[in-house]
Amino acid sequence: MIYSIIIANKQVNLKLIKTIRSIFIQKNLNDTEVIIVNKDIMHNLDYLKNIFPKIKFKIINEFDENISDAFNKGLSISQNEFIFFMGSGDTFYDDNVLSDLRKYTNDPKIEMIIGKVRVLDKNKCFYTKKFVNKFSLISKLSIPHQALFLRRRYFSKFGNFDKKLTYAMDYDLILRSFYKFQKFKSIDRVICNWSLDGIGKNKTQKILKEYDYIREKNNILSPYLRKLIFVYSKIKLNFKTFLKI
Numbered sequence: 001m002i003y004s005i006i007i008a009n010k011q012v013n014l015k016l017i018k019t020i021r022s023i024f025i026q027k028n029l030n031d032t033e034v035i036i037v038n039k040d041i042m043h044n045l046d047y048l049k050n051i052f053p054k055i056k057f058k059i060i061n062e063f064d065e066n067i068s069d070a071f072n073k074g075l076s077i078s079q080n081e082f083i084f085f086m087g088s089g090d091t092f093y094d095d096n097v098l099s100d101l102r103k104y105t106n107d108p109k110i111e112m113i114i115g116k117v118r119v120l121d122k123n124k125c126f127y128t129k130k131f132v133n134k135f136s137l138i139s140k141l142s143i144p145h146q147a148l149f150l151r152r153r154y155f156s157k158f159g160n161f162d163k164k165l166t167y168a169m170d171y172d173l174i175l176r177s178f179y180k181f182q183k184f185k186s187i188d189r190v191i192c193n194w195s196l197d198g199i200g201k202n203k204t205q206k207i208l209k210e211y212d213y214i215r216e217k218n219n220i221l222s223p224y225l226r227k228l229i230f231v232y233s234k235i236k237l238n239f240k241t242f243l244k245i
Contacts (some may be wrong), residue, residue, distance in 0.1 A: 002031040002108060003149075006074030008067050009036060012044040016017045017091035021104070022091035022193075024052045027099045032056065033080055037070040039063045048073040068169040070160035075160060082113065085170070088147055091191040093118060101149065104185045112181035113149040115191035122196075132205050134160065134178055137171075138155045138212070138220060139229050145170035146192035154182060167207045168214055175218040208233050 005023060009016050017034075023034055035058040040049075042061045049057065058077055064070040082105055092098075104113050114131045128147060136142040148170070158176040161169040178187050212230045213220065221229070 001080040001196070002102065003035065003082050004033050004035060004074075004078035004080040004083060005084045005086060006071055006078065007037070007088065008064070008070035008074070009038045009041075009088040011040060012038065012048075013088070014027045019086055019088055019090055020048065020052055022054055024050065025095045026097060027095055029056070029098075031080070031102075032098060033058055035074040035078055035080070037062075037074050038065055039191075042108075042217065051206075066166060068163045071169070072160045072163070075155060081152055083152060083155075084149050085145045086192070087146075089195050091188055091193045093192055097191055100189065101187075101191075104187070107185070109183050110185050111151045111154050112184035113142075114143055114184055114186045115147045115204045117144055117147045118193045120193060120195040127190065130188045131184070134181045137175060137178065138215075139233070141168060141171040141174075141220050143170070143174055144194065146172075146194045148174075154214055165210060165214070167203060168210045171211060172214045172217065175220060177213055178218060178220060198214055204237055207232075218234065 006018060007016070020034070023029070023032070026032070033056045037060045039062055041059050045057070045059060049055075058134075058142050060070075060073045060077065062073070064073060067087070068104070072084075074084065101113055101115075104110060116130060117128045119128065128142070131143055131147075151216075154177070157180075158173065162172050165172055208230065211233070212226060215226050215229070216223075220226065
């Protein structure tokens with residue numbers, strides 16, 4: 001078995017259905033399990049099984065503190081080799097994503113398979129760049145979790161998601177390995193559609209503060225350089241905000 005897909009979700013709604021459907025249409029799901037963390041999911045489990053019969057569901061029917069906690073709960077019952085995390089509303093880019101990535105999972109040295117993401121922002125969209133090296137992580141999250149398949153042993157080496165983080169728990173998870181960066185396969189292929197209407201919507205200032213905390217937590221750069229990056233990011237944000245006025 002290759003893939004464990006973990007979905008953090010607060011309620012069963014059209015966003016969740018949309019996410020699960022994008023998994024359902026993937027070619028050959030025999031090596032894939034889908035784990036949903038939702039305290040009300042049991043009321044709708046039979047319905048989900050009826051409309052998505054070929055999906056192997058695992059359910060955690062309990063309250064979670066936040067997204068990090070939900071992802072960790074899903075991780076605790078996952079069994080397959082490569083882990084992928086989705087929020088409610090995230091969708092695979094097309095029906096060949098899992099089949100196209102299968103060939104990269106055969107290399108036992110690869111810890112991370114990194115693709116690209118199609119980001120949906122109101123009436124426009126853009127694509128993240130192909131990941132080149134770890135230095136792009138210094139100033140921003142250049143590997144969102146929607147672009148990343150992690151081998152199971154990565155979590156044994158670097159731990160689970162930090163429940164104290166609200167917005168950028170995936171940034172923290174990757175930065176922990178910055179000084180012992182793991183072997184990765186970066187591909188010029190879109191993995192997922194990611195809408196910006198989630199928990200971080202209109203919270204950019206708070207996200208930047210959390211980025212800064214994460215860099216300090218993981219001893220990335222000197223305090224002076226961290227401050228410089230933080231100030232530059234705020235100026236850039238304020239300039240973009242001014243242009244929209």
